[in-house]
Amino acid sequence: MIKSGSRTVFTVLAAAFLSMFFSMFLSTPAMATADTPAQVQPLPPAELTKAVAAAHAPGALSYAKTNFRQNGQPDPATLAVAGSGVVAYVLNPDFVRGVPGVPAGIVDYVAVPVTAPDGRVATMQATLDPADPTRTWTVSSVLSDNYEQTLAGKLSPGAVLLGEPQINGWYELTGQGVRLLQASLPQTPVGQFLPLADYQREVHDRYADKLPGSAYQKNGSLGFAQKPPPVAAAADHTGAYLGIGAATLAVLAGIVILVARNRRRLRPAVGDPAV
DSSP states (O other): OOOHHHHHHHHHHHHHHHHHHHHHHHSSOOOOOSSSOOSBOOOOHHHHHHHHHHHTSHHHHHHHHHHHTGGGOOOOSOOEEOSOOEEEEEEOHHHHHTOTTOOSEEEEEEEEEEEOTTSOEEEEEEEEOTTOTTOOEEEEEEEESOHHHHHHTTOOTTOEEEEEGGGTEEEEEOSSEEEEEEOSSOSSOTTOEEEHHHHHHHHHHHHGGGSTTSHHHHTTSOOOOOOOOOSSOSOOOHHHHHHHHHHHHHHHHHHHHHHHHHHHHHSOOTTSOOO
8 A cells, every 4th residue: 555645745746747738738729630620821921911012012013004904994094002912822732632631721822902093903913933032922913803802801700712723713711611602613502611521522532633743734734733832830839749748758757656666665575564
């Protein structure tokens, strides 16, 4: 038997171990698993600011004017560029492949609306060139209308805008699933919610054989576009988990050693009365 003093020490150490064990899971951010993949790799606010600033550059404004003077339309003397942008995400090829725990969407571009004095609207798409070591945002396209801004106004709180360009489709993406907002070739009814696991299976069936490096793409067909990952993703908590885990194991080892020593110390010699 273990005496009351040793039993008290054991109880204290066990309580410490349990406290550290539960705090490891209750006081740290949830980690994505195969069953609960992350929604997206978010674009850091500083990068969003840089993307919007790129749309205000003189070269971007000159580029935007080319859109407004198409089809014989007058060339606007001035343009009003929005002070904010909409982050447009696109399907992550690894999500299509079925890689466990990866985000469903990765950053595609930042949509910044621009308006002419007569009310005509276009959208500048600011992107990062993956081959540019300075990771400078530039306006790579200017398209008529402001679809991204309009669709973003329909999103639920916390949701993001996810594009599936192969069907010219846009979804509301949350951590639970997707809801189709519009599409030229809809694969599900507009407005219908689809759980994320079901959506992954559907896009896998549609595009898994068309990803970069596939025979489909190598044969000259239009493959599944590969997008560069965003910069400065959310903080990595791996070190914290490892540190807490090591400390927990150390406490557990201490408990085991203490119990073993107490058992040796309290084991009666042959012929002695029981303790």
